[in-house]
Amino acid sequence: MGIRRHMRWASAEALRKKVHIYETILNSIHEGVLITDPKGYVIFYNQEIALLEGLNPEDVVGRHLSEIYSQPLDTSEHLRVSRTAQPIRETYQKYFTRQGLEVHLVASTVPVLRQNELLAVYSVCREATHLKEMLLRTMQIQEIKADLLEGKKNSPAHSGRANFVFADIIGKSKAMEKVIRGAQRAMSGTANILVYGETGTGKELLVQSIHNGSPRKHYPFVAINCSAIPENLLETMLFGAVKGAYTGAVPTTGIFEYVDEGTLYLDEINSMSLGLQAKLLRALQERTYRKVGSVTEIPLRCRIISSINVDPMTCLQKKLLREDLFYRLSVISLTIPPLRERKEDIPCLIEYFIKKHSPRHSQCKMELDPELARMFQSYRWAGNIRELENAIESMICMAGEEKWLTCEHLPMYLKQQMEQETFKAGKVPSQLSPSLLDMENSIVTDALKKHRGNLSRAAKELGILRQSLQYRVKKLGIDAEQFRH
Structure with missing residues (x-):
């Protein structure tokens, strides 16, 4: 009897060690992992998905999916896999937790079977916001290259990237009417425009309206978020590059060249490095630029509209924005008031x-x-x-x-x-x-x-x-x- 008890104890201890090893590994990976039993009750919820969804694993494990997510049961991929025992591969999901947090994920949901018996269902997921931005950027670059090869640089179709006009701006306040009047006066000119507004005030909506109301509306409109792109990539994207400019470099058409006489919108330009700001300043002063690795000057024809989400004086005091570049960009200044005003x-x-x-x-x-x-x-x-x-x-x-x-x-x-x-x-x-x-x-x-x-x-x-x-x-x-x- 003593030997049997020892064997059971050793078996239980080995199982506990194995479970600890698996949990440690699953909590260290960069993908979210959610495991439920066949009825939809959570049996494992790793640290990565907890960060993505803003939940505490201790509050999730043991609860039913319907208690955690505010989505109809018939749309739950976990429960669908529980019913069908068929995996669902790499699908984009947008949903809300019970706390109201909006989540964007790409996930695969897979059944765990043993001799046709469903033991569990697990999802492996990753955050989709950055993937979505990268995909969109890739699609835009592919479209740009295709259009240039087909000689469609001046096609009116490019103006479709700016979808909004002034009539789309919702608001009847005097403050917004003043901003719109200023933007309408500025839209026909060529001077650079700087738009200041807190995050979420609708800066790009205003900028697109300016483009679509201007004589440049038949040329391309391109918006770049300066905070989302590494400095070396941003420089190549803006100026373009010649073959051999750096290791592996291939001839690249820059956005300056592509936009031509259209509008380039530089969002959160205060996030651009000071070194790249200096290169942008030279291009604005000379109205010419050089591709990376080239000595040939190319005329700069586009109109630049930029925006900041930090007060201009704060940008200058904290040296987030070069003072000389600020004056070049803010020939016309527009301020979008926050919603509380x-x-x-x-x-x-x-x-x-x-x-x-x-x-x-x-x-x-x-x-x-x-x-x-x-x-x-x-x-x-x-x-x-x-x-x-x-x-x-x-x-x-x-x-x-x-x-x-x-x-x-x-x-x-x-x-x-x-x-x-x-x-x-x-x-x-x-x-x-x-x-x-x-x-x-x-x-x-x-x-x-x-x-x-x-x-x-x-x-x-x-x-x-x-x-x-x-x-x-x-x-x-x-x-x-x-x-x-």
Whole structure:
């Protein structure tokens, strides 16, 4: 008996060691790994996917997929593989966690079988944002080369890369009207333009509108994010290169040459290295440039519009931008105000984003709860329009078939921040206070009794919209029919 107990102990210890080895290896790789049992309960969740999804492995393991992700069960690839036992290879996925975080991944989902018995399902995934950018850049470069070979440099088709015009800019505030007027005055000229705006304010939308309203609209428009491309690659992309300029160099058409008399948009130019800024300055001063490895001067014909997401004075003080280059780039300066300084634009932006992201098959028009709309109006929106759009898209996903978008559908981080701001302002949100809910119930009930269940009259007396009263009646569980007798 003692020998048998020792063998069982040794076997269990060996199994524990093996599991520890496997977990250590899976937590050290650069791909996310998610493993579920056949019913969809998570049995392993490594550190990489935890970073991608912003979740804690301890809060995920043991829970069902439906508790972690806000997506319909019939669209879950894990559950589909559980049903079919057929692998799904390298698919792009966009989804939301229950905390409202938007995730972009490329994943393969594979069944683990033993003699036709399904033991588990695992996914191996990697973050897709950078892959998507690289793919897009590759496609653009291939298109550029193909067009140049076919002699289509001046084809109007190139202007399709700038899709927006001034009519696409959503906003009726005086601040935005001033920016648009300035941009419209500047669009017909040749002077360089510098656009300043915080992240998410819509700088490229404005720049594309300038291009499409200018005489250059029949020439190419190319946008480059200076912070996303290494310095040596960015220099070759801009100036081009000749064969032998560096090891492995092949003749390369630069963006300056390709754009010709079109518009080059340099986004986040404050992220460009000072050395490359000096080369750009020379090209702007001389209106000529040289390919990497060449001594031949080529005329610079394009108009350069650049943007920064840091205050210009801060850029200069911290030497993020050369002072002489700044003056060359900012012959015309445009400043896009943050959303918190043009809050009158928030309602029309909300309406636009709800329409944009609502499911096409939906039978009812989604609307924002009036109480939440007031909270949106007072919130600071640090991420500006981009944060607002992401919030609306996340809420629509969480709401499902419901008509009203409420606080319960907000991403968790946003809900917490809005509640904190509300408390700091000395206001108590009704959804957090049972006593206020009781008071609201009493007020609505009294108005309905007085007007015998007539929602329109009751809403008029309360000074709110009929649809707002309808929502409150539903939220409070009040039966309006009982007052109509």
